Amino acid sequence: MKTLSVKPTIQNSARLGLIALAASSLSAVSATALRVPAAAQQTTINPNVALDGNMTPNQSRGIAYNRLQIGGVRLSMSEVQVKRVLGQPREIKNGHLAIAGKTCTLLYSGLTVNLLEDGKPNGNFFVYEIKADSSRYATKDGVKVGDRVSNVTSIYGRTELSETDSATTLSYPVNSTSPAYFVFTIQNGKVTKITCGDFLG
Numbered sequence: 001m002k003t004l005s006v007k008p009t010i011q012n013s014a015r016l017g018l019i020a021l022a023a024s025s026l027s028a029v030s031a032t033a034l035r036v037p038a039a040a041q042q043t044t045i046n047p048n049v050a051l052d053g054n055m056t057p058n059q060s061r062g063i064a065y066n067r068l069q070i071g072g073v074r075l076s077m078s079e080v081q082v083k084r085v086l087g088q089p090r091e092i093k094n095g096h097l098a099i100a101g102k103t104c105t106l107l108y109s110g111l112t113v114n115l116l117e118d119g120k121p122n123g124n125f126f127v128y129e130i131k132a133d134s135s136r137y138a139t140k141d142g143v144k145v146g147d148r149v150s151n152v153t154s155i156y157g158r159t160e161l162s163e164t165d166s167a168t169t170l171s172y173p174v175n176s177t178s179p180a181y182f183v184f185t186i187q188n189g190k191v192t193k194i195t196c197g198d199f200l201g
Helices: 013-024 028-033 079-086 149-156
Strands: 091-097 101-108 111-117 125-132 160-163 168-172 180-187 190-198
Touching: 079 101, 079 111, 079 125, 101 125, 149 168, 149 180, 149 190
Parallel strands: none
Antiparallel strands: 091 101, 101 111, 111 125, 125 190, 160 168, 168 180, 180 190
C-alpha cells in the first residue's frame, strides 16, 4: 500500500501540529485514509473492487485536489466562506489541541466541518476536514449518502475496498503533495458517510 510523504520544510507550525494529529488519529476513516499498516487494522482487500483494467490494488490515477468538496464546501475555505455557503450552523464547538492549536467545529444537520486556526493567532480558521452523513450534501461530482458503491466507482474509478471491525471503506488517493484523503464509508452496498480532508490544509 502507498505511504504518504510530507515535504520536510513546512513553515506553518499549526500545520506541523496537524501531522502529529494525523499520526495520533486512529478512527476507522482516518486510519484507512492515512494507510495504517494492514496488520494493525485487520484490513481485508476485496479484489473484485480493487482491480480496474491495467491497475493493481496498489495503483490509482488519483483524485484531483479541487474535487474534494462536499455540500459546496471545499478544503482551506475560511469560516466566513463556509457560513456564506451553508448559513449559520446549529452548533459551534471551539477547542484546543496542544499539537495543533485552536480548533473550531461547525455542526450542521448531516454535515460536520472541522477547522483549524491559521498559523497566526488572529482568529482566522480554515477548513481541514469535511464529513457528511446525510444525502442532503453531495460531492462536487454529485455523489451523496445513500448512493450505491457502483455509482461511486463509476465516477471516481475502482480502488481499494478496506474492511475493519468497525467500517468498510473506499479510500481514494489524492493528487496532492500533502496527506489529503477522500473516503466513502459503506454499509450494505451503499454510502453511509463521505469524508475528505487535508491534515496540512
